Amino acid sequence: MLQVDGLTLGYAGIRVLEEVSLRVRENTVTTLVGSNGAGKSTLMKGIMGLKPPLAGEVRLDGIRLAGLSTSEIVARGVVLVPEGRELFPKMTVLENLQVGASLGGDEARKKRNLATVTELFPVLGRKLSMAARNLSGGEQQMLAVGRALMASPRFLLLDEPSIGLAPLIEEQLMASIRQVANELGLGVLLVEQNAMLALEHSDWAYVIELGRITKSVASAELVDDPSIVDAYLGG
Amino acid sequence: MQIALNILSLTSFYMCFALGLALVFGVMRVINFAHGEFYMIGAYSAFLCVSLIGPTTGALPAYIVSFAAAAIVTGLLGVLLYLVVVRKLMDKPLTIFIATLALSYMLQVVVVELFGPVGRSLPSPIPGIVRIGDAILPWSRVFVIVAISTLSVGLWFLLMRSDVGRRVRAVAQNPTGAVLQGVSVTRVGMMTLVAGSMIAGVSGAIMAPIGGITPFMGAAALWKAFIIIIVGGIGSIWGAVAAAFLFGTIDTFMTVAGAGRYLALTNAVIMLGVLSVMPSGLFGEKE
Ligand SMILES: Nc1ncnc2c1ncn2[C@@H]1O[C@H](COP(=O)(O)OP(=O)(O)OP(=O)(O)O)[C@@H](O)[C@H]1O
Numbered sequence: 176m177l178q179v180d181g182l183t184l185g186y187a188g189i190r191v192l193e194e195v196s197l198r199v200r201e202n203t204v205t206t207l208v209g210s211n212g213a214g215k216s217t218l219m220k221g222i223m224g225l226k227p228p229l230a231g232e233v234r235l236d237g238i239r240l241a242g243l244s245t246s247e248i249v250a251r252g253v254v255l256v257p258e259g260r261e262l263f264p265k266m267t268v269l270e271n272l273q274v275g276a277s278l279g280g281d282e283a284r285k286k287r288n289l290a291t292v293t294e295l296f297p298v299l300g301r302k303l304s305m306a307a308r309n310l311s312g313g314e315q316q317m318l319a320v321g322r323a324l325m326a327s328p329r330f331l332l333l334d335e336p337s338i339g340l341a342p343l344i345e346e347q348l349m350a351s352i353r354q355v356a357n358e359l360g361l362g363v364l365l366v367e368q369n370a371m372l373a374l375e376h377s378d379w380a381y382v383i384e385l386g387r388i389t390k391s392v393a394s395a396e397l398v399d400d401p402s403i404v405d406a407y408l409g410g
Numbered sequence: 411m412q413i414a415l416n417i418l419s420l421t422s423f424y425m426c427f428a429l430g431l432a433l434v435f436g437v438m439r440v441i442n443f444a445h446g447e448f449y450m451i452g453a454y455s456a457f458l459c460v461s462l463i464g465p466t467t468g469a470l471p472a473y474i475v476s477f478a479a480a481a482i483v484t485g486l487l488g489v490l491l492y493l494v495v496v497r498k499l500m501d502k503p504l505t506i507f508i509a510t511l512a513l514s515y516m517l518q519v520v521v522v523e524l525f526g527p528v529g530r531s532l533p534s535p536i537p538g539i540v541r542i543g544d545a546i547l548p549w550s551r552v553f554v555i556v557a558i559s560t561l562s563v564g565l566w567f568l569l570m571r572s573d574v575g576r577r578v579r580a581v582a583q584n585p586t587g588a589v590l591q592g593v594s595v596t597r598v599g600m601m602t603l604v605a606g607s608m609i610a611g612v613s614g615a616i617m618a619p620i621g622g623i624t625p626f627m628g629a630a631a632l633w634k635a636f637i638i639i640i641v642g643g644i645g646s647i648w649g650a651v652a653a654a655f656l657f658g659t660i661d662t663f664m665t666v667a668g669a670g671r672y673l674a675l676t677n678a679v680i681m682l683g684v685l686s687v688m689p690s691g692l693f694g695e696k697e
């Protein structure tokens with residue numbers, strides 16, 4: 176289990192997260208719902224050790240991650256697909272995936288991961304030798320998710336993974352994420368523009384407002400909550 | 411034939427030397443002004459090795475040992491440069507620039523004190539000549555061509571085909587993306603700096619028997635590397651290779667035509683010419 180306890184984070188003295196606590200379990204998709212600027216991306220950076228906390232901690236299976244570098248956190252199986260993708264533009268699709276697999280285990284494991292990724296996103300499989308920057312926006316988004324899966328994550332943090340995807344592909348991606356989570360026993364923490372869609376494909380949900388967690392409920396329940404529907408789910 | 415082989419060896423040398431510098435810059439955004447002196451130190455390591463053990467082992471084994479010696483000496487210098495200068499000043503590129511400039515002068519002075527300011531020449535690694543087709547080449551030249559092209563092809567494969575090479579390119583293209591995939595940017599940075607230094611040193615040892623050596627040879631080599639990187643396009647590996655070939659060819663023909671003393675001038679004119687037409691170099695990114 177990935178566990179965030181009382182995490183407080185800020186930029187240049189301004190607090191962005193106030194004592195945030197949440198849990199991400201294996202084999203489940205957890206959605207983080209919140210409006211722009213609520214602190215969702217900041218929370219994910221905090222989990223990855225990209226921003227030192229002012230207070231609180233992150234634990235993986237009960238072990239504190241404080242003091243570990245981001246690459247050490249990745250090595251322990253927590254991987255982020257960041258806002259803005261952060262691909263290697265001049266490298267091919269395959270090379271992007273191979274870098275993703277740097278800490279992904281032995282050769283057999285890497286082969287299996289590559290098969291999983293190309294099955295999930297067949298278009299990547301067809302364009303393995305194309306430079307990443309020549310992919311369409313949606314394909315680049317798929318590559319970012321695929322690259323993260325190459326690292327054999329146990330916990331996958333997805334920051335708006337379906338940005339730029341056509342509605343049909345978006346729907347497919349959400350379904351695939353659920354499927355991959357179940358097949359590989361992954362714990363997924365998901366932030367999505369289309370919160371309604373994300374909730375449909377997730378098990379548990381947290382609502383974050385101005386850097387504080389204000390709700391923690393089963394996704395199905397949140398979908399029926401009128402105040403939430405008004406605020407985040409577009410009525 | 412002879413000209414083709416000369417182009418090959420000069421291109422390989424330019425490629426090794428310029429890529430070492432370009433990789434360090436690409437990965438760490440640091441310009442190592444002492445890169446040329448690492449090349450010079452490599453050449454002097456070869457000189458020492460060949461004068462010390464050459465008489466007992468023969469010239470060829472002494473040269474081969476000298477490559478390892480050059481790699482070790484410049485590799486250690488690279489480690490030292492990283493630990494003493496780069497690590498502490500990581501976010502102050504201008505200070506690193508000045509510090510490596512200082513290191514470059516220090517190394518020159520040290521070599522002048524140890525070996526004198528006058529240039530030296532090294533004995534031929536293999537005596538005699540060889541006929542290849544209608545060309546007559548000294549064996550020593552063949553030796554240099556084989557060694558330097560092996561080094562450049564090896565470097566190319568390491569960079570483009572190995573896991574380590576992919577990680578180096580990943581960090582150069584997007585450090586944030588690389589960190590998020592578990593690549594340790596500091597480790598890759600240190601490795602690149604040390605490897606770049608070693609490549610400069612080994613190139614110096616390889617090239618020493620044909621060019622002769624002086625304590626000031628690094629400056630000219632560094633200048634050439636800058637021209638290659640800028641003409642090729644900053645940040646482009648293909649560009650650096652293409653520009654290395656361009657200048658390898660031009661310099662060979664000019665030397666053959668007896669116009670060697672105009673090399674620096676011509677290179678500079680070509681650089682300015684290319685930049686005026688293509689401001690980001692032949693293969694550079696348009697900003
Ligand atoms: N580098 C930064 N420096 C200063 N403030 C920042 C920085 N990054 C984010 N912030 C601030 O932190 C707050 C939370 O930002 P964050 O990116 O975490 O929001 P978010 O929930 O991901 O929003 P969105 O849905 O728009 O992606 C915002 O008020 C933002 O202005």
Ligand SMILES: [Mg+2]
Binds near residue numbers: 258
């Ligand atoms: Mg965000």
